[in-house]
Amino acid sequence: SQQGEEDPQALSIQEGENATMNCSYKTSINNLQWYRQNSGRGLVHLILIRSNEREKHSGRLRVTLDTSKKSSSLLITASRAADTASYFCATDVLYTGANSKLTFGKGITLSVRP
Amino acid sequence: GAGVSQSPSNKVTEKGKDVELRCDPISGHTALYWYRQSLGQGLEFLIYFQGNSAPDKSGLPSDRFSAERTGGSVSTLTIQRTQQEDSAVYLCASSRKLTSASYNEQFFGPGTRLTVL
Numbered sequence: 701s702q703q704g705e706e707d708p709q710a711l712s713i714q715e716g717e718n719a720t721m722n723c724s725y726k727t728s729i730n731n732l733q734w735y736r737q738n739s740g741r742g743l744v745h746l747i748l749i750r751s752n753e754r755e756k757h758s759g760r761l762r763v764t765l766d767t768s769k770k771s772s773s774l775l776i777t778a779s780r781a782a783d784t785a786s787y788f789c790a791t792d793v794l795y796t797g798a799n800s801k802l803t804f805g806k807g808i809t810l811s812v813r814p
Numbered sequence: 815g816a817g818v819s820q821s822p823s824n825k826v827t828e829k830g831k832d833v834e835l836r837c838d839p840i841s842g843h844t845a846l847y848w849y850r851q852s853l854g855q856g857l858e859f860l861i862y863f864q865g866n867s868a869p870d871k872s873g874l875p876s877d878r879f880s881a882e883r884t885g886g887s888v889s890t891l892t893i894q895r896t897q898q899e900d901s902a903v904y905l906c907a908s909s910r911k912l913t914s915a916s917y918n919e920q921f922f923g924p925g926t927r928l929t930v931l
Contacts, residue, residue: 733919742818742905742922743857788857790920799864802847802909802920806856 703727704789704805712811719776721808723789724769730792730800732765734774737786737807746774746787781814816840818923820906826929827896835891835926839908847920848881848891849905857905863889896930903927 707722723732731750735743749756749765749772756763762775776783786807794800819838827833839846848860859873863883874880878896883889893900907920 735920740903742924743907743920744922745919748919799867801862801864801870803859804849804857 703793703803704732704791706787706789706805706808708808709806710809710811712813713779715779715781715812715814717779719779719783719810719812721774721776721787721789721810723772723774723805725772725789725791726770727791727793729767730794732763732772733790733792733802734761734763734772735788735790735804737788739785743788776810779810779812781812783810784812785810818906818908818921820904820923820926822926823924824927824929826931828931829898830895832892832894833896833928835893835904835928837889837891837906837908837923839887839889839906840910840921841887843908843910843921844886845909845911845920846883846889847907847909848889849907850902851905851925852902860891860904893928896928898930901928901930 704723704725713719731748733748734746736746737743747758747763749763760777765772786809788804788807790802790804792800792802821836844865846863849857861881862870878894881891903925905925907922909920
C-alpha cells in the first residue's frame with residue numbers, strides 16, 4: 701500500500717484560479733515534502749514542512765499539515781499556465797535505527813488553462 | 815555548483831543486452847536513491863543507499879537489477895539481460911541529513927531514458 705497518496709489524480713483549472721492538492725499518509729513522519737515535475741524532466745523540490753509545523757508559505761505556495769488526520773494540502777494561488785505539471789508529495793519516515801527514507805506518492809497532474 | 819548528474823542521458827539497447835547507468839550525486843550527500851518512471855506514471859522506488867548502512871534493495875523488480883555505490887559517492891545501476899518492459903526513465907536523487915534521523919530535500923538528476931528494442 702502507498703505511504704503517500706495524492707488526491708485528486710488530475711486537476712484542470714482556469715488561469716488565475718487556485719489549485720488545491722491533497723496528500724494522505726499512513727505512518728508517523730519526520731517531514732513531508734512536495735515536488736513538481738515538468739514533462740520529461742527530473743523532479744524539483746518545492747517545499748518541506750516538518751512534523752511539528754502546521755502551515756508554511758513560499759511565494760504562491762501554501763502547505764498545511766494535519767498530523768492528527770495524517771494529511772497535507774498544497775495550495776497554489778493565482779495559478780498560471782506555467783504551473784502545469786505533475787505534483788508529488790513525499791513523506792520522510794524513520795524506518796530503521798537512525799535512518800529515514802523518503803517515499804513518493806503517485807502524483808497529481810495539474811493542467812492550467814490559459 | 816554541480817547538481818546531480820546522470821549518464822548517459824539516453825540509452826537504446828537490444829533485448830538481452832546488459833546496461834549500466836551512472837549517477838554522480840552532490841558532494842557530501844550521504845543518501846542516494848534510484849527510481850524508475852514509466853511514461854505518464856509515478857516514481858517507482860528501486861534502491862536506497864544511506865551512508866555506510868546496507869542498501870535498501872526492496873524496490874528492485876528482479877535479480878536482473880543491481881546497484882552499487884563506490885566510496886559513498888558515485889553509483890551505478892546495472893540491468894542484465896534487458897527486457898522491453900525495462901524501458902523507462904531511470905532517475906537518481908541524493909540528499910543530506912537534516913537532523914540525526916531525517917533527511918532534507920532530494921535533488922534529482924535529469925534521468926536516463928532507456929529504450930529496449
